Amino acid sequence: MSAESEAMLDDDGFIEERFIGQASREGAAESSVLRTVREGLRAAPALRQGLGLTVLFALLGATGRVVIPVLVQQTIDSGISGDSTGQNRSEGLDVSRISVLCGIAIVWLLIAGISQRTAVWRLGRRSETALLDIRTRLFSRIHRIGIEDHNDEKRGALVARVTSDVETLSQFFSWGALSFLLSGSLMSIVAVVMLVYNWLLALVVFVVAAPLVVVLRQVQIRLVEAYERTRAANAELLATTAELVTGADTIRAYDAGREFTRRAKLAARRKAHDQVRASFMGSLLFPSGEVFGVFAIGAIVVIGWQIGPSSGLSAGALIGFVFLTYRFLEPVAELSEVIDQTQTAVAGLRRVLGVLSIPETPPPTSDPIALPAGPLDICFDHVCFSYRPRRGEGESSGPAVDDVELCIPHGTSVALVGSTGSGKTTLGRLLARFIDPSEGMITLAGVPLTRVANDELRKRLVVVPQEPFLFEGTIADNVRFGRPNATEVDIERAFVDLDLETWLSGLEAGVATRVGPRGSRLSAGERQLVALVRAAIVDPDILVLDEATSSVDAVTEVGLQRALDRLATGRTIVAIAHRLSTAERADRVLVMNDARLIQDGAHAELVSQDGEYRDLYDAWRRSTDSNAGQ
Numbered sequence: 001m002s003a004e005s006e007a008m009l010d011d012d013g014f015i016e017e018r019f020i021g022q023a024s025r026e027g028a029a030e031s032s033v034l035r036t037v038r039e040g041l042r043a044a045p046a047l048r049q050g051l052g053l054t055v056l057f058a059l060l061g062a063t064g065r066v067v068i069p070v071l072v073q074q075t076i077d078s079g080i081s082g083d084s085t086g087q088n089r090s091e092g093l094d095v096s097r098i099s100v101l102c103g104i105a106i107v108w109l110l111i112a113g114i115s116q117r118t119a120v121w122r123l124g125r126r127s128e129t130a131l132l133d134i135r136t137r138l139f140s141r142i143h144r145i146g147i148e149d150h151n152d153e154k155r156g157a158l159v160a161r162v163t164s165d166v167e168t169l170s171q172f173f174s175w176g177a178l179s180f181l182l183s184g185s186l187m188s189i190v191a192v193v194m195l196v197y198n199w200l201l202a203l204v205v206f207v208v209a210a211p212l213v214v215v216l217r218q219v220q221i222r223l224v225e226a227y228e229r230t231r232a233a234n235a236e237l238l239a240t241t242a243e244l245v246t247g248a249d250t251i252r253a254y255d256a257g258r259e260f261t262r263r264a265k266l267a268a269r270r271k272a273h274d275q276v277r278a279s280f281m282g283s284l285l286f287p288s289g290e291v292f293g294v295f296a297i298g299a300i301v302v303i304g305w306q307i308g309p310s311s312g313l314s315a316g317a318l319i320g321f322v323f324l325t326y327r328f329l330e331p332v333a334e335l336s337e338v339i340d341q342t343q344t345a346v347a348g349l350r351r352v353l354g355v356l357s358i359p360e361t362p363p364p365t366s367d368p369i370a371l372p373a374g375p376l377d378i379c380f381d382h383v384c385f386s387y388r389p390r391r392g393e394g395e396s397s398g399p400a401v402d403d404v405e406l407c408i409p410h411g412t413s414v415a416l417v418g419s420t421g422s423g424k425t426t427l428g429r430l431l432a433r434f435i436d437p438s439e440g441m442i443t444l445a446g447v448p449l450t451r452v453a454n455d456e457l458r459k460r461l462v463v464v465p466q467e468p469f470l471f472e473g474t475i476a477d478n479v480r481f482g483r484p485n486a487t488e489v490d491i492e493r494a495f496v497d498l499d500l501e502t503w504l505s506g507l508e509a510g511v512a513t514r515v516g517p518r519g520s521r522l523s524a525g526e527r528q529l530v531a532l533v534r535a536a537i538v539d540p541d542i543l544v545l546d547e548a549t550s551s552v553d554a555v556t557e558v559g560l561q562r563a564l565d566r567l568a569t570g571r572t573i574v575a576i577a578h579r580l581s582t583a584e585r586a587d588r589v590l591v592m593n594d595a596r597l598i599q600d601g602a603h604a605e606l607v608s609q610d611g612e613y614r615d616l617y618d619a620w621r622r623s624t625d626s627n628a629g630q
Contacts, residue, residue, distance in 0.1 A: 040349045043137075043356055044130035050122065055185070057119035062185040064112025065327055066193050067105045073197075073320030074101050116182065123181055127173035131166060138162045138355060146361025146435065159242065160235040161355050165348035168231075172345035176338045183331030190328045197321050198313055201300055205325055208296040212332060219281060223343040226278035231347040233271040240267040246518070282339070293329040300325055362436040368453035371460055375410030376444045376541045378431065378572065383440035385426060400426040401437075402595040408588075410541070413573040415583035415603075417616060418592035427592065428544050428576045432463045444542075462540040466576075468531030470519030475504075475530055476511040478519075482534040494537045498563040500529055525560065532563050543567065545575040561585070580620040589613060 041048050075098055142158055194202040244251070244260050251260050304318045385401040401423045408414055416424040429435050430442060433449050442449040444460070462482070470478050479491045486494075491511050495504045503526075507513045519527045535543060545564070561581075564573070575582050583589045584603050591599035591606070591613045599606055599613050606613040 036346050036350050036353065039353050043353060044134060046133055047126050047130040050126065054119050054122040054126070055181070057115045057122065058181050058185040059189060061112050061116025061119055062182070062189040064109050064116065065186050066190055066324065067108050067112070069320040069323035069327065070193070071101055071105045072323060073314075073316040076316030076319060077314045119181060119185075120178060123173070123178060127170075127177065131170055131173070134169070134352060134356075135162060135166055138166070138352065141356055141358065141360070144360040144364075145355075145358045158355070160231075160238045161352055164234055164238070165231065165351050168344050168348035169352070172341055176341045176345060179335065179338045180342075183335050187328060187331045190324055194321065194324050194328065197317055197324065200307070201304060201313075201321055204299050204303055205296050205328060208299055209292050209329065209332065212292045219339075223278065223281055223339065224346065226274065226281055227343040227347040228350070230271070230274040230278050230344070231351055233267070233274045235351075237264075237267040237271045240264050278343075282343075292332070293326070296325055296329060297322060362433055362450070365451055365453055367451065368456070369447050369451040371447055371452060371456060372445050374445070376460065376572065377410050377446075378408040378542070378574075379443045379446075380404045380406050380427075380430075381441045381443070383427075383430060383437045383442060385430060385435060385438050387426075399438075399595045401430065404440075404597045406590065406597060406600060408572060408574070410572055411570060413568055413575070413585070413587040415575050415577040415586035415589045416592065417577050417580065417583050417589060417613065419616070422592040423595040424576050424590075424592045425546065428463075428546055428574065431542075431574060432461060432544050433457060434463075459538060460540055461542040461544065462535040462538050463544045463546065464528075464531050464535050466546045467524075468519075468527050468534075470515045470522070470527055470530060472515070472517050474509075474512050474514055475507075478515060478530055479511070479534045479537055482538045486537055490537065491533070494533045498533060498536055498566050500533065500559070500563055503529065503559065528560055529563065532560070532567060536567050540571065542572045542574065545573065580617050583617075591616075 078094070078097060080093055138161060142162070191202070191206075194205065240260075240263055244264050247260075251257055300318075300322060304313060304321070307313055383401055383404045384399055386399045404427065416427060418424045426435075430437060431449075433442075433452075433454075436450060444452065449457075471481065476488055476491050479494065480486050483490075488511055492501075492504070495501050495511075504510055513521075515522055515527075515530070519530070522530070564575075565585075567573075573586075575586065577583050577586075586603065589599070589601060589603050589606055590597060591611075593612050599611055607617050608614075
């Protein structure tokens with residue numbers, strides 16, 4: 001743990017605010033709540049559709065809350081008559097009129113109740129549809145954003161966007177948005193009725209309650225920042241926890257549990273500190289509505305008593321107005337309680353929109369060209385590529401691939417070699433179209449790679465990464481991931497075709513063997529074998545192997561190489577080679593150094609010449625001989 005982090009965690013668990021990312025604070029300051037809400041509505045068309053009708057039903061439903069005050073006023077003013085001293089009031093009771101008024105009120109309450117339930121149902125249905133759409137778009141966008149964007153974000157932070165940040169939106173729609181819809185409608189309807197009753201008293205209520213809006217606005221500005229920090233701290237906690245869990249084997253092997261526990265503890269305390277601070281600020285809002293309500297009612301009674309019946313304000317109207325004032329202020333108090341949840345939702349929405357705003361890299365092909373059915377020759381035409389600098393690292397360090405020009409005929413086995421950082425992995429990513437060249441062009445059978453539809457490219461070109469990812473389930477499930485309609489017979493035949501039936505038969509359940517989370521029940525070499533079969537069952541024309549044998553033992557490498565030899569038949573193989581035994585067996589060796597292609601030829605040819613490849617090969621042989629002698 002850094003000295004800075006240590007300084008931020010004292011005995012009381014207090015964490016300095018400056019530990020929070022500066023970018024998060026700047027984002028909260030630059031983007032207003034209304035702007036975020038507007039962007040959210042644009043991102044969720046299901047929520048916009050029929051919103052006006054939903055609001056109309058809510059307004060109609062809100063009229064039910066003003067029926068009782070109006071009924072009280074009408075009953076006092078027109079349903080009861082008597083002398084001014086209040087004597088013999090029962091003698092002037094107009095039962096029939098009061099009965100009619102009550103009947104009208106009951107009917108209207110039923111209509112308003114049905115309208116309100118309809119508004120709630122429509123909002124709930126639309127919001128869940130919108131959240132489903134947002135989750136789906138997040139899933140799609142996270143898998144389509146560039147490698148550089150993934151590198152800039154911790155994986156746990158991206159998971160938080162889809163899980164906890166969207167969950168805050170779900171919680172908001174289940175209560176906060178509903179409260180805004182119903183309470184906002186009620187306040188609008190009550191305000192209109194109050195103005196009809198007595199505009200002077202209505203203005204008194206509005207003026208007395210106006211400072212409440214200012215108070216809420218000032219606290220809201222601070223709540224936005226506080227909850228933005230809370231969401232950032234939550235993402236950091238998820239990322240730290242994900243590392244702690246997924247890296248359990250490595251942590252245990254190096255006895256680093258205490259260090260990682262301290263990191264997790266720091267992240268948890270930061271999250272708790274920010275959450276408590278935000279909740280405390282939110283709690284200041286709760287009594288504000290009650291305080292301003294007392295002032296408003298007092299002002300109405302005093303002014304109503306002073307202006308009296310001479311202004312046309314009857315006793316029933318004053319009593320009804322008091323009821324209306326309570327109806328007007330009740331939503332204000334409730335909305336003040338919802339505001340802190342609203343800030344959490346807005347912070348989560350802003351982070352979700354941040355992911356959705358990341359452009360797809362590489363961009364999807366808008367006007368695809370079909371690849372020919374025959375052989376696919378690969379050509380690099382003066383290809384250049386530079387990674388953008390990571391956040392906070394200033395300018396880029398230079399090109400990762402610089403002016404590479406070569407052609408690979410169909411059916412050729414090619415080994416890409418070079419020291420770490422030479423550009424060989426980037427060249428493989430460019431061929432797989434995980435990234436697009438900054439300059440130049442890559443073609444397959446004369447078709448620009450950028451014009452090939454993604455679904456067709458993934459059937460004709462398959463990548464086996466250095467550390468293949470296996471999903472929870474069986475071996476068959478993971479192989480079928482390459483071809484969803486493959487049967488168990490097809491899968492077993494694929495193992496036989498790659499000469500892996502002996503290994504498969506040694507497993508307890510064959511293709512039904514469960515691989516565990518991320519393939520943890522299999523060794524690194526066994527995971528590679530499954531990945532090769534998964535690639536083989538797709539039957540691609542081009543196979544890109546990203547150092548497929550770099551992390552396996554010598555015995556497993558023999559099995560892998562045998563499978564690769566069979567898999568290479570009739571296909572183009574581009575192997576990013578760490579062990580130069582792969583280069584020895586390749587038809588052609590491409591040597592990268594400092595982002596440039598500096599050598600191109602057969603292994604025997606290159607090893608007999610002075611140059612980078614001979615130096616790499618001699619160093620590898622010495623390392624191999626040294627390991628064999630131990």
